[in-house]
Amino acid sequence: MDVKPIIADINVMIIAGEASGDLHGAALAEALRKKSPYIKLFGIAGDNMTEAGVDPVFHIRDMAFLGFTEIIRHLPYIRRVRKKLLDVIAEKRIKTIILIDYPGFNLNLAKFAKGMGVKIIYYISPQVWAWHKSRIKKIRKLVDKILVVFPFEEKIYKENGVNAEFVGHPLADRLSGYKFLSAKELDEKFKLTPGRKKLLIMPGSRKQEIERIFPPVIKAAAVISEKHDLEIIVACAKNIEKSVLEKYSGEISYKIVNSNTYDFLRHSYFGIIKSGTSTLEAGYFALPFLVVYKTSGLTYRIGKMLIQVKNIAMANLLLGRTVVEELIQDEVNPETIVARAEKYLTDENKYNNLKEQLGNIRELLGDPGASERAAGIIMEEIEKD
Numbered sequence: 001m002d003v004k005p006i007i008a009d010i011n012v013m014i015i016a017g018e019a020s021g022d023l024h025g026a027a028l029a030e031a032l033r034k035k036s037p038y039i040k041l042f043g044i045a046g047d048n049m050t051e052a053g054v055d056p057v058f059h060i061r062d063m064a065f066l067g068f069t070e071i072i073r074h075l076p077y078i079r080r081v082r083k084k085l086l087d088v089i090a091e092k093r094i095k096t097i098i099l100i101d102y103p104g105f106n107l108n109l110a111k112f113a114k115g116m117g118v119k120i121i122y123y124i125s126p127q128v129w130a131w132h133k134s135r136i137k138k139i140r141k142l143v144d145k146i147l148v149v150f151p152f153e154e155k156i157y158k159e160n161g162v163n164a165e166f167v168g169h170p171l172a173d174r175l176s177g178y179k180f181l182s183a184k185e186l187d188e189k190f191k192l193t194p195g196r197k198k199l200l201i202m203p204g205s206r207k208q209e210i211e212r213i214f215p216p217v218i219k220a221a222a223v224i225s226e227k228h229d230l231e232i233i234v235a236c237a238k239n240i241e242k243s244v245l246e247k248y249s250g251e252i253s254y255k256i257v258n259s260n261t262y263d264f265l266r267h268s269y270f271g272i273i274k275s276g277t278s279t280l281e282a283g284y285f286a287l288p289f290l291v292v293y294k295t296s297g298l299t300y301r302i303g304k305m306l307i308q309v310k311n312i313a314m315a316n317l318l319l320g321r322t323v324v325e326e327l328i329q330d331e332v333n334p335e336t337i338v339a340r341a342e343k344y345l346t347d348e349n350k351y352n353n354l355k356e357q358l359g360n361i362r363e364l365l366g367d368p369g370a371s372e373r374a375a376g377i378i379m380e381e382i383e384k385d
Helices: 019-035 047-051 067-073 075-092 103-114 135-142 151-159 170-176 183-189 207-228 261-267 277-284 297-306 314-319 334-345 348-358 370-384
Strands: 010-015 039-045 054-059 096-100 119-123 145-148 164-166 198-202 231-235 255-257 270-274 289-293 326-328
Touching: 010 019, 010 075, 010 103, 019 039, 019 047, 019 054, 019 096, 019 170, 019 370, 039 047, 039 075, 047 054, 054 075, 075 103, 096 103, 096 370, 103 119, 103 135, 119 370, 135 151, 145 151, 145 370, 151 164, 170 277, 170 370, 183 261, 198 207, 198 261, 207 231, 207 270, 207 289, 207 334, 231 261, 261 277, 270 277, 270 334, 277 289, 277 314, 289 334, 326 334, 334 348
Parallel strands: 010 039, 010 096, 039 054, 096 119, 119 145, 145 164, 198 231, 198 270, 231 255, 270 289, 289 326
Antiparallel strands: none
16 A cells, blocks of 8 residues: 655745835745645734735734834843744754845844754845845855846855846735736726826834924925825835824825725826835836935934945846935935925926836846745755755
């Protein structure tokens, strides 16, 4: 009598630390589970990753620290999180960890996991080309395989002896299959003024950054709205309570939305967007916008010493030049925001030129299929064990 071999579950840990990582992790989790019915995923996840089948040991909202000072203050908690994850690795006999961006925490965890004989795969790599280049040595030592989302990253890592492979950007995946609402359908769904142009505010996905950025931005938006008859839309990340963004709604008219962000990026006329993945998303849709970034004074001073490129916005970094204006620290004030926005809202040639330059981002992100390609490489790495 033939006896069928018993196939054990493949336990894998996957770690994301913020909203964009949760989206990328969800797409990757779905692709992995399609490739193997035996894969079980555990780790730090947001709502999207949880829906995609990741068993959350912690939620990303529990890890929403911003800047050096905030991290130092939360060190005891961070150590407890790390210990719990290492306990899960031992308990579940996890042999592979997938790290998604979030390098401060992830590389520290990798050091301990590596000592337990765990294979380390990095997806959405740390931006070592922008700052903290010293991390390349640590990555070379700790990471078995790194899957990068920009073509130039593969070259940088390979030149430094890191086993890197370009898979494309998962943003292209999400948008290639997205069913967009028309401008009319969007207005109807959110009870907006039919046909009125929109000013889109994207203030970030961490409470600390929102509390610094949103007050001056919404005050500037009120002035811009009145001058140019724009309806203000404020995009609220899923992990942020709307109450954080409602403080000025009594004196300023704006609509807070926590869904259909891509529809608003597609149909808005202008944007004010916090530095991060959202600048790539805005660039994908060729939406003219300003970048804003503000953190604690100490965090900024330390970061400035470490940064090795002149731009902070991912859209500008990908394009290799300053296309979108970046307002940093003290420049994030109502007067400056209004003045910079006016340059584009009062000059049609400047507005159209910005839109045209941003149009190059879509091609630079690569073809759809990043999550599928990444999952295939990860499964090959798992099967080597």
